[in-house]
Amino acid sequence: MPRGLTQMSEGGGGKSKQNAGFKRVMLYDDGESSKLRFLTDADEMYFDWFHKYADPGDKWPTKRRICLRSALNAPCEDCDNELPSVYEWMAWVYVYTQNLGKAGDGRTPVTVGRRTYYQENCNEVRLMRYASFHKASVKAQYERLSTLLDYEFEWIRQGGEKDNKVSYVLERGD
Numbered sequence: 402m403p404r405g406l407t408q409m410s411e412g413g414g415g416k417s418k419q420n421a422g423f424k425r426v427m428l429y430d431d432g433e434s435s436k437l438r439f440l441t442d443a444d445e446m447y448f449d450w451f452h453k454y455a456d457p458g459d460k461w462p463t464k465r466r467i468c469l470r471s472a473l474n475a476p477c478e479d480c481d482n483e484l485p486s487v488y489e490w491m492a493w494v495y496v497y498t499q500n501l502g503k504a505g506d507g508r509t510p511v512t513v514g515r516r517t518y519y520q521e522n523c524n525e526v527r528l529m530r531y532a533s534f535h536k537a538s539v540k541a542q543y544e545r546l547s548t549l550l551d552y553e554f555e556w557i558r559q560g561g562e563k564d565n566k567v568s569y570v571l572e573r574g575d
């Protein structure tokens with residue numbers, strides 16, 4: 402995949418695409434997985450403190466606002482209001498498919514070992530955003546391979562929806 406802004410051509414001007422937003426890599430239940438490729442290498446991943454908040458009608462505070470005090474050493478209203486914060490890292494990935502536990506539109510049943518999952522074709526760029534304690538296996542693969550960019554991986558969730566201990570494992574996918 403092409404990389405480096407200085408290598409980018411001037412083409413593509415004129416037509417602008419409406420930005421429809423982007424999705425996150427989200428796994429909900431034990432054994433669910435994403436087959437993906439990293440577009441951001443581990444040494445370029447962004448991390449910082451983010452305040453958690455919910456929009457009206459949201460069940461959980463899943464939204465994030467960067468902590469201005471941490472990122473820019475600037476006054477932070479959310480800190481003043483004692484809004485809880487989390488330490489998270491982010492990476493852009495290209496997701497090929499996801500194996501999810503629940504059937505859904507356009508999902509095809511697949512058997513992995515003893516279990517049946519429902520495979521969704523994603524084929525799009527998504528954002529990985531996880532708390533710092535989920536970085537261990539990403540860091541381990543990076544140290545072993547010296548880059549994450551040249552390989553396919555499976556990002557696998559361990560722990561069900563109601564487990565309070567959830568972890569993620571990054572395995573080579575090919």
Ligand SMILES: [Zn+2]
Nearest residue numbers: 468469477480
């Ligand atoms: Zn803050």
